[in-house]
Amino acid sequence: MIALLIGAVGGVGLRPVDSALHAFLAMPAATLATEGQDHAEEAHGEGELHLTAEQIEAAGIRLADIGEGRIARQLSAPGTITASADRLARVPARVAGTVTELHRRLGDQVAAGEVLAVVESREMAEAKATYLAAVRAEALARTTAERERRLWERKISAEQDFLKARTEAEEARIRVDLSRAKLSALGLGTAEIEALPSQPTDALRRQEIRAPLAGRVTDRRIDIGTSVSPETEAFVVADLSVLWVELAISASDLAHLREGQAVHLTGGATGQAGEGKVVFVSPMLDSQTRTARAVAELPNPDGRWRPGAFVTAGIATEAQSVALSVPTEALQTVEGRTVVFVRTEGGFIKREVVLGRRDERSAELVSGAQAGEQVATANSFVLKAELGKGEAEHAH
Structure with a gap:
């Protein structure tokens, strides 16, 4: 039986069987023969195949329900x-300077806002110093304006002095805003800018390159000691x-x-x-x-x-939508006719079917089977081969 079954499968040029099918073929011949011995002539004459659940599982045969579908x-x-x-970030250096620290390597997973590298930059140092000077000047101008306001209200100083001090305080505030905007353009976040007054002088030249989104480092184009410009693409981070x-x-x-x-x-x-x-x-x-x-x-x-x-x-x-559909992998051709193998209590029975519209996955079932019945899909060619073997034995 094993030789006949392999010959039937090989006759249609199928690829080598997988491990599950190999287990099916390796079953003792008496197993299948005993299962259908009493019914062999009647079963094969009606297109029936008597298989146990263990044999079906060993052959890797899968089932699908017949029912409504879409073609x-x-x-x-x-x-x-x-x-x-939408999930790819090319991270520039933003400033001219020299790379002094690398915190992430190629392939590393990073979180949004995580430090990737550090650049020491004179441009960044100057921008931070300008901001700090503007903050101090604005605080002094605001204090002066407040003092002139009190003196003017007490008629001690002229209104012109108060107006001048108020104008200077407003101009100082504008300079702070402008220097803050420049730092933001260079890549500093709000929290970093707010923390500048408490940082040591040595930290002013540091520029941290941060990940703008969470993902994986898919490219790194800088090394320690590399000179960078604002346009240098330092990292690529992709989600x-x-x-x-x-x-x-x-x-x-x-x-x-x-x-x-x-x-x-x-x-x-x-x-x-x-x-x-x-x-x-x-x-x-x-x-x-x-x-x-x-x-x-x-x-x-x-x-x-x-x-x-x-x-x-x-x-x-x-x-x-179609009333009945069947997976295309359940369809087999026997003697030039399209058939499916319908699950029965004792195994499967061959049914000739008439098809309508079809696509790559499903075919409309016009006749031959009913809703709720189950058909063999994956490895259904095993049933076709077994059926051919049985009919050949019956003919002799």
């Missing part, structure tokens, strides 16, 4: 996984929990594509599958390829998908 037109497009532009898939959509398929549609993705380094959704469809066509750019968002909480991998995107469009 959709599928668009297929090539794609490339990239980091989400890879959500990725983008860049798709190229042909002009003929654009009419069927909408933002928000579900996308089924297959491929990647390990051939995995995932689900995403379309978040952008470009209104412009590439003048050379005559394709439009579309972007799908792909959740990646466990990090299975890697930027740079190539994938194939299946986009369901024009979905229609």
Whole structure:
């Protein structure tokens, strides 16, 4: 029996069986023979296969319920996984200076606001000193204005002196605001600016490069001792929990594509599958390829998908409900007819079916089976091979 079954499987050019199927094939011949011995002629004549639950599990056969479903037109497009532009930060040095400390390495996970490196900068020292001087001058001008106000109210000094002192205090406040704005532009946060008056003089030249978002360091372009300018891109930090898939959509398929549609993705380094959704469809066509750019968002909480991998995107469009549907992997061809194997109490029975509309995953079932019945899906070819073996034995 084992030889006949392997021959039947090999005759259709299938790939090598997996471990579960190997276990099924390795069962003693008497196991299957005993199960169906009393019914062999009747069972195979009616397309029945008598298998125990253990044999079904050993063969890796999976079941699916027949019921309502949706048949959709599928668009297929090539794609490339990239980091989400909404979750990618290129971190500049912001000032001219020299890198003196590195706190994070390539590949490290970082939190938002975490220090990545430290730069010693004369520009930063000058900006901080200007701010501190402006703060002290503003405090003195405010005190002077308050004293002149009291003297004027007591008729001790002229109103002109009070107005002049008030104007100088306002100008001093404006200088503080301007110097604060410059520090913010250089990358200092509010808390850091507020803490400057209490810092030692030696700390004025330090500029901390901080992560603007939580993620992983995917690129680092500085080392200790590196001279940097304000435009130097020191780090790249990416949140890879959500990725983008860049798709190229042909002009003929654009009419069927909408933002928000579900996308089924297959491929990647390990051939995995995932689900995403379309978040952008470009209104412009590439003048050379005559394709439009579309972007799908792909959740990646466990990090299975890697930027740079190539994938194939299946986009369901024009979905229609059907009363009965069956997975396409449950369909087999026997003597030129489409059949499914329906689960029975003793195993399975072959049923010829009539199909309607279909897509890559499901087919509309017009006749041949009923709602609520279960059909074999994964490894259903094992049942086809076993059926062929039984019919061959019956013929002899």
